[in-house]
Amino acid sequence: MPFAPPSADKHDLEEGAAFTPKFDANGLITCVTQEAATGEILMLAYMNALALEKTLETGVVHYWSRSRNALWRKGDTSGQVQELVDMRVDCDQDALLLRVKAGGDGKACHTGRKSCFYRAVLPDGRLSEV
């Protein structure tokens, strides 16, 4: 699935029915991943066009790993495969929201926690595990 380039017309971008994801200078789009059943935010990651295409084709979430510079089918080594329930795009089409069902033990974070957002930032600038 080739993605059409973003329209220069703001109304088309915001109100149109054409999916024209806007990749950044590195060819990436930001993805927020949410557990569909609970609304919990699991992680934030990136896709390139290939990862996005694979995700839409297979219904299984693929990202682009910036650290490994490689296509990353989440769960390939950990078993924590993310089944896509629903994908949404924001108004200016430069961010995606992935609502998923998390497989395996459901722990999306490589530290062994369910969510990557496991620490609260306190007003004094210290962190506290939630």
Next chain:
Amino acid sequence: MPFAPPSADKHDLEEGAAFTPKFDANGLITCVTQEAATGEILMLAYMNALALEKTLETGVVHYWSRSRNALWRKGDTSGQVQELVDMRVDCDQDALLLRVKAGGDGKACHTGRKSCFYRAVLPDGRLSEV
């Protein structure tokens, strides 16, 4: 509040109690904004160090507008002020999750919708309003 630079030690970053946000090459950090009461994702935006500092100091969410290149206290013109309920940081400290109470009419999106993620991406690459 000056922010200390990120530790080069991965364990410190992931398990430490020091908040050392990692800003990108443009001095920005990605923020996901979630309505605390419902779990609904409202928007994705960016903060620079100043916006982050103001948010922690005042409890009212400030972003950095990339299009206007300016500090942006959400709601200043729209009345849709976001009161910070809880801020979280992810494992590698390069993304923030803001859990907020949305003021005004609660519509976070400039298109007049509650959430910026108002369209689903269908497997065939078309968009459908949800």
